[in-house]
Amino acid sequence: MKTQPQQQYGKPKSTFVRTRNQTEDIPLSASKIKKRIRDVKRTLAKGKNVSAQVITESKRRLRALEFELGERVIDEAERSHATKYHMVKHFERKKLERKVKQAKAALAGESDETKKAGLQDKLDEQEIRLLYVLHYPKTVPYVSLFAEENGDDIKSKIRREGLLNEIKESLLNGDKDLKLLNKKYREIYKQKLINRGDLKPEEPIDEGADVVIEDSKKKEEAEDDFFEK
Template identity: 25%
Template structure:
């Protein structure tokens, strides 16, 4: 059976007479179409310039000069609101910039502290399982497990916008050897006040708020718009959940001899 011949090409003189499907329009992503598009943050220098110009405009409007008409009340109110909004946006931009610098500066130290704390937590739990008869030693190991869990929370939930105080100092500077030639383990250090605050926040379920800089030194919410929202939310993270996170970190980490992984 002979195959069908391909359809002949349309002669250029008849192309305008042949109906064709209209070209398809390229659809924009949902986040870029309509009123739901995201608003890009203005640069800090642009915000400073806008604030300076608005201040000059409002200050000159208050001065008395011949031949100069003052701004209408509605325009002045609009400019004052624009100035307040720009000042708030500038504060938020500077806070975000400071936070980013802190994260980039201390992410490596925090990562290694979390690695060491997780390994110590696993060793403490293993030692506690092996001890059954001696109640005094078991109680001491239980306290060590609690401290190791707090160490993991220290590395994970230490405020990101505050200079990080290392939990374990550099091994080259502190770690030595005893009389038998065995290396001694680096002692736990860090910020004791922050450890107390972390323990308090773990009991009240405020670890995430502490990490994101929403709490003061007493563990109370700062006066911000997000504070009322966070207070209204149910407390999902209790002291038990904080310990559960520490256990998950211990389970997800690699073996005791491995320091691989991604920085956080």
């Protein structure tokens, strides 16, 4: 007698798979990036003991690492929410998939054009709600579509209705896979981290200032050589 494979409801599997002697495709953790940032800052702290080229390259490296740190912190927040809301989203997705299937069947079996228009509206509504579950911004705590009325506060209702409207607007604007919508929410979360002081804002590198520093160092060295002669 064959046994049916059991469905797993544990933590979602990681996107990155580590194999022996293969580490280059696995992103660094936030803690390792922070360590590299400290190393670069130590180099910059040497000041006059390093060349302008090293300073400029170190600043570029620092900016890249700080950007990478921001992305990694956001990734970790997304993974945390994905794990936390995995079960509730799973059941809501299944429920909505059934509703979409039922709405499609009802529409296909109706011949009256007036009634078909109403059924199409119902199908569209269920498909939007399914997209809500599938593409809910991972940086935001999940708000259930089927929350009990007494346990659903005004803030949650506003967030839910607002996101449903954003999904409709995104689809009308051609964002079919809602990638732009999710990117927008990542940027909002990143700015929140910056405002909170958890991340540093990106700053331009002033290469001209580094050249001035290098020229000043060369001038000082030349003067030292002159007086030593």
